[in-house]
Amino acid sequence: MKSAGILLYRFREGVLQVLLAHPGGPFWAKKDAGAWTIPKGEIGDSEEPLAAARRELREETGLEVEPVDFLGVWMDRYGGDSTAEATLNLYWTARVTGGEPAPADDVDDLRWFNRHELPPAGELAFVNVPLVLAAWQLHAQRTRLDR
Numbered sequence: 001m002k003s004a005g006i007l008l009y010r011f012r013e014g015v016l017q018v019l020l021a022h023p024g025g026p027f028w029a030k031k032d033a034g035a036w037t038i039p040k041g042e043i044g045d046s047e048e049p050l051a052a053a054r055r056e057l058r059e060e061t062g063l064e065v066e067p068v069d070f071l072g073v074w075m076d077r078y079g080g081d082s083t084a085e086a087t088l089n090l091y092w093t094a095r096v097t098g099g100e101p102a103p104a105d106d107v108d109d110l111r112w113f114n115r116h117e118l119p120p121a122g123e124l125a126f127v128n129v130p131l132v133l134a135a136w137q138l139h140a141q142r143t144r145l146d147r
Helices: 049-061 128-142
Strands: 002-012 015-023 040-042 064-078 085-098 107-114
Touching: 002 049, 002 064, 002 128, 015 049, 015 128, 040 049, 049 064, 049 085, 049 107, 064 128, 085 128
Parallel strands: 002 085
Antiparallel strands: 002 015, 002 040, 015 107, 064 085
């Protein structure tokens, strides 16, 4: 399976923040901790990856965005164990251009986290999420994003 996601960031009172989503649905309903993730979803057969990422973000958050940078590609497994389906995950960074954040589709909560107060790996839904967040931290540092 191929998926695409957007690591959405903003500045609030001079602090760089990132938007994370809490998945909804029966599997995630009782997993308050250990379930934060980056909004993302499956890329359709004839869909461009960035278009899929923007569509998924809009469906899950109600937000329109301006993509900024391609962050990278990470492998994972949907379900976690070694027999689960492998996923190829592509991520971009972006800024909000319109809309108000509201959880929808298969997301039941959205939360902005300060750059230096991100959830620990044990509170993230998938193995690739802490890796992507770490890459974003390095990217923000290299590009002097918070200056």
